Amino acid sequence: MSQDTQSSITAQEYISSQNALEKQARELMPYDPNTCTYSMGSIRQQIYACLTCLEKTNQLSGVCYSCSIQCHHDHNLIELFTKRNFNCDCGTTRTQFPCSLRSNSKDDLPSNDNIYNQNYKGIFCDCSKPYNPLEEKSNMLQCIFGDQCNEDWYHDYCIMGLDHYDVDDTNHDDNDKSVNKLDSLGEPEQDAQTQLEKNLQNNDSIGDKRKQDDNPDDQDSEPVLNGFPNLDDFDCFICWKCINHHKPIFDKIKLNNEIVLTTVDKITSKSLIERNEIIKSNTNSLLHKKRKIDYDYSIFLKHNHEENFTYLYNTTTDQEIKSFLQTHPHLLKDEPIYEPPQDESDDDNSSIYDLGARAINNLPRDKAIEGVQAYQNIKDKLKEFLKPFAKDGKIVGEEDVKGFFENIKK
Numbered sequence: 001m002s003q004d005t006q007s008s009i010t011a012q013e014y015i016s017s018q019n020a021l022e023k024q025a026r027e028l029m030p031y032d033p034n035t036c037t038y039s040m041g042s043i044r045q046q047i048y049a050c051l052t053c054l055e056k057t058n059q060l061s062g063v064c065y066s067c068s069i070q071c072h073h074d075h076n077l078i079e080l081f082t083k084r085n086f087n088c089d090c091g092t093t094r095t096q097f098p099c100s101l102r103s104n105s106k107d108d109l110p111s112n113d114n115i116y117n118q119n120y121k122g123i124f125c126d127c128s129k130p131y132n133p134l135e136e137k138s139n140m141l142q143c144i145f146g147d148q149c150n151e152d153w154y155h156d157y158c159i160m161g162l163d164h165y166d167v168d169d170t171n172h173d174d175n176d177k178s179v180n181k182l183d184s185l186g187e188p189e190q191d192a193q194t195q196l197e198k199n200l201q202n203n204d205s206i207g208d209k210r211k212q213d214d215n216p217d218d219q220d221s222e223p224v225l226n227g228f229p230n231l232d233d234f235d236c237f238i239c240w241k242c243i244n245h246h247k248p249i250f251d252k253i254k255l256n257n258e259i260v261l262t263t264v265d266k267i268t269s270k271s272l273i274e275r276n277e278i279i280k281s282n283t284n285s286l287l288h289k290k291r292k293i294d295y296d297y298s299i300f301l302k303h304n305h306e307e308n309f310t311y312l313y314n315t316t317t318d319q320e321i322k323s324f325l326q327t328h329p330h331l332l333k334d335e336p337i338y339e340p341p342q343d344e345s346d347d348d349n350s351s352i353y354d355l356g357a358r359a360i361n362n363l364p365r366d367k368a369i370e371g372v373q374a375y376q377n378i379k380d381k382l383k384e385f386l387k388p389f390a391k392d393g394k395i396v397g398e399e400d401v402k403g404f405f406e407n408i409k410k
């Protein structure tokens, strides 16, 4: 803004850009945050783990969307996305924190249905790492089955049994190029394993298996690990931990290619060493023994898997499968995710904007947040200041702006 009208903005222009920013904030936090879901009981909903309350009470807890904004906005929250069968802990003895949306919440007891896995401590996956959206390069997937992992999230590389994800090839040397155990996962008994065995024999660190992407043209596309299914090609996945708990059933289900897109073996150094032991102990029936190795595997389900699970349920004569599907009905039709009512208000003084913006501060989402944050800091003052200009359609000049900031300093 300067006295030169060419580079000044009118209050009207400023208000338009303000509205655009507020729209952005609403898109990140689109719901009306005025109802705690506690009274709805155990439902499938968006849950936020509160690490501040954990520190204070030494008890794991999860709170609903509204409570994350209204009651725990200045706490350290971890977004867990959806969990099934979960009831908000805000205001109960778990958080020991009065819920501002429920009166007398201090008398409310936490639900016995709630199950707390490591996610409620802010850690995820088999490798138990915290999630940092600004640093995380790999794709993370939530297990849709969840009865062993409680709907945990997994790194794609951990699903494959790799130690770490590394598509950054800035400090590799040429020797690394031969190291790609994922090339032939479709034929897990052959090349990929031979490669891994070689590495084991060479005493190579098993962690040094990076995916090489030698094609610079691919830089823009989302990197998917070699041997990992394309993210668009499947709907969801079931982790090896949940599968191992129902192994005979999933060994049958994985053969149904109406339901299953593919399976991914978790080939670790440990499973290869075990395999070598078996081969050593009986070289005569090597081929036979090779087939007996059971790798842990994860299943990737097709987009229409619910429909086809339902068809399987209705038509199968296999009583084992039938009763399995009966006890896991969410495979046939998943429970809808509870959504709080949409925030319909267009009023830029509405609670959703201000509270949402505050809550966003505690939820690392994206770079856009930084903008919203910075903007929030001066929004109210600037709005007051610009009101008279907007009224008269007057142009905001340099002196006006200087005056405004001097006033703020005072």
Ligand SMILES: [Zn+2]
Binding pocket: 035, 036, 037, 038, 063, 064, 065, 066, 067, 088, 089, 090
């Ligand atoms: Zn709540």
Ligand SMILES: [Zn+2]
Binding pocket: 050, 051, 052, 053, 072, 075, 095, 097
């Ligand atoms: Zn809290």
Ligand SMILES: [Zn+2]
Binding pocket: 036, 066, 067, 070, 071, 090, 091, 098, 099, 100, 101, 102
């Ligand atoms: Zn609350």
Ligand SMILES: [Zn+2]
Binding pocket: 124, 125, 126, 127, 128, 129, 154, 155, 158
């Ligand atoms: Zn992991």
Ligand SMILES: [Zn+2]
Binding pocket: 143, 144, 145, 146, 147, 148, 149, 150, 151, 152, 238, 239, 240, 241, 242, 243
């Ligand atoms: Zn699982």
